[in-house]
Amino acid sequence: MDEKQPSEAVPSSQAPELRSGRSPLHNGRLLEDMLREQGEDERSIEALVPVLERLSEWQAPVPSEADTQRLLSVLLPLLPVVPMVPQPVATPELVVTTSSVTPVREVSEVRAALRDRLVRPRSRLRWFFELALLQGMMVRPSFWLASAFITVLGMLAVVFSLPAHSVFVLRLLGPLLAALGVSAAFRSVRLNMLEIELSCPISPLRLTLVRLTLVLGYDVALGLLVSLTLVLVNAQAASLGLLGLVTVRHWLAPLLLVAGLALILSLRLPVETAAALAYTGWLAVLVPTLTEGMEQTQGFFTSLIGGGEVAIGIAGTLLVVVALSRIRTSLSLLLPRG
Amino acid sequence: MRLHGQWPCCLTDQYAGARCTGRMQLETEGDEGLMSRVIAGERSPLTTLVERHHGPLIGYLYRMVGGDRALAEDLTQETFIRLITSKSYISTRPFKPWLYAIATNLARDHFKAAATRYSGDQHGEYSNEEAISELAGPEERALSAERHADVVSAIGRLATEYRAALLLRFYGELSLQEIALSLDVPLGTVKSRLSVGCRRLRELLALTDQEYEGAAAEKIMRGVKE
Numbered sequence A: 001m002d003e004k005q006p007s008e009a010v011p012s013s014q015a016p017e018l019r020s021g022r023s024p025l026h027n028g029r030l031l032e033d034m035l036r037e038q039g040e041d042e043r044s045i046e047a048l049v050p051v052l053e054r055l056s057e058w059q060a061p062v063p064s065e066a067d068t069q070r071l072l073s074v075l076l077p078l079l080p081v082v083p084m085v086p087q088p089v090a091t092p093e094l095v096v097t098t099s100s101v102t103p104v105r106e107v108s109e110v111r112a113a114l115r116d117r118l119v120r121p122r123s124r125l126r127w128f129f130e131l132a133l134l135q136g137m138m139v140r141p142s143f144w145l146a147s148a149f150i151t152v153l154g155m156l157a158v159v160f161s162l163p164a165h166s167v168f169v170l171r172l173l174g175p176l177l178a179a180l181g182v183s184a185a186f187r188s189v190r191l192n193m194l195e196i197e198l199s200c201p202i203s204p205l206r207l208t209l210v211r212l213t214l215v216l217g218y219d220v221a222l223g224l225l226v227s228l229t230l231v232l233v234n235a236q237a238a239s240l241g242l243l244g245l246v247t248v249r250h251w252l253a254p255l256l257l258v259a260g261l262a263l264i265l266s267l268r269l270p271v272e273t274a275a276a277l278a279y280t281g282w283l284a285v286l287v288p289t290l291t292e293g294m295e296q297t298q299g300f301f302t303s304l305i306g307g308g309e310v311a312i313g314i315a316g317t318l319l320v321v322v323a324l325s326r327i328r329t330s331l332s333l334l335l336p337r338g
Numbered sequence B: 001m002r003l004h005g006q007w008p009c010c011l012t013d014q015y016a017g018a019r020c021t022g023r024m025q026l027e028t029e030g031d032e033g034l035m036s037r038v039i040a041g042e043r044s045p046l047t048t049l050v051e052r053h054h055g056p057l058i059g060y061l062y063r064m065v066g067g068d069r070a071l072a073e074d075l076t077q078e079t080f081i082r083l084i085t086s087k088s089y090i091s092t093r094p095f096k097p098w099l100y101a102i103a104t105n106l107a108r109d110h111f112k113a114a115a116t117r118y119s120g121d122q123h124g125e126y127s128n129e130e131a132i133s134e135l136a137g138p139e140e141r142a143l144s145a146e147r148h149a150d151v152v153s154a155i156g157r158l159a160t161e162y163r164a165a166l167l168l169r170f171y172g173e174l175s176l177q178e179i180a181l182s183l184d185v186p187l188g189t190v191k192s193r194l195s196v197g198c199r200r201l202r203e204l205l206a207l208t209d210q211e212y213e214g215a216a217a218e219k220i221m222r223g224v225k226e
Helices: A028-037 A042-057 A065-078 A109-119 A124-136 A141-161 A163-185 A194-198 A204-233 A243-266 A271-289 A295-307 A309-334 B016-028 B031-039 B044-064 B069-085 B095-114 B120-132 B138-157 B160-171 B176-183 B187-225
Strands: A094-096 A103-105
Touching (some): A028 A042, A042 B138, A042 B160, A042 B187, A124 A204, A141 A163, A141 A204, A163 A204, A163 A243, A204 A309, A243 A271, B031 B044, B031 B069, B031 B095, B044 B069, B044 B095, B069 B095, B095 B160, B095 B176, B138 B187, B160 B187, B176 B187
Antiparallel strands (some): A094 A103
């Protein structure tokens, strides 16, 4: 210690042994028991107890709170820095302290279960599904319900009311699901939970990937359901065989494009704004294909969308990849300001 | 042990409840569990461990080195530093004996390095001053200082192995098994050291009493002659 404080005098009443009220040095019977335990006979005990009682005359100084704090200020910076990767820890063992017969757990049950889960060997697929299950809890139930509702609504519209515009409806709904999905996947940013995610052993990029896969996978599953329904309903088209693939292409390509655009924009804008902008942009291209009296414009957009659906899908996929590769470096921009 | 509401944080902020509960949990947790968490880099368990053992450890080392408080503080700090920087702790090992083993080894190392044989005569003076300064009257202080010096002198004259065993047993209140782990000797050796140490202490105290009586008689005789 660099700084030596003047010794703190210790009144006997404050000595540690006395504070406990059960110091053997002030309890003849306790001293006798201790001597008996170490193998002394009764005669020796009788002779030694007065000797040992005299030990209480020498009281040691008791460190003040300031002394303890000073010591802690030296010790705390020396604490080991623990790597983010969890260390393998066996199942909690029972440790019997010699001062007490009460068993003490090595680590808490919750902590042990978490560590066990993280270090347990398992396949990547299982790891992914477990993580996806956990991340699924992050997404509001309203997202799942709203997406399903929109899909069912669109399917009903196509089947019963607007069979002539089935492709338009698919192109309208697919990207809407994508916008909702991106918004749901980044809900943690809006909830200011990004700091917590940054402190997790699993990187935020992985979490984002898993969450995006989860919500976009759900959207794709819904779209496939619509496509299958349409194929089954339209028996004539179904006989063509390739209709299923064509139908999937109608909604999957714009879905990917809007998802990619929303992700790219979300690197600089709030997630909801980015998703809304991306979807609005898509609508701006899509709606003219339906407008009557604008044949020239309609023809341009129809050829743009209809002829380049594969290209749109590829462009959307590229945008998603670019956005994900930029997320790592742009995470700081997503942190709350002020 | 402080109860909920008695920590300073309870009175100051909105998170008082949760933090106090955390502190109370730490206070009731065993040393071994706390040490496992310290190794994992947690700060709060270290604070609890230090608050729990600082006083007893400094007391042990203070008596071990013959009443030199500054030296005891240095050795205490070094003990805690070794405690948290050592990679050798395993969670199944009882904590308290391990702590006192480090402290005892440091004290031994100090004795070797200084090549000093501690005796009560060398260290009795400032020990007396520290320990009796709070006592009431001058007569009580003088009497206490004299009796206190006897004990310091007697303990100081004990060989290190007997002194360590006696201090751990009767001041530190460690069990025989804990002492055996601390000193890294068999249980039978601990009993033997305690037995021999107690008898040697009795002899030394008796001898010191005789020395004081002799000195007092000599002083009286000198006064009579003058």
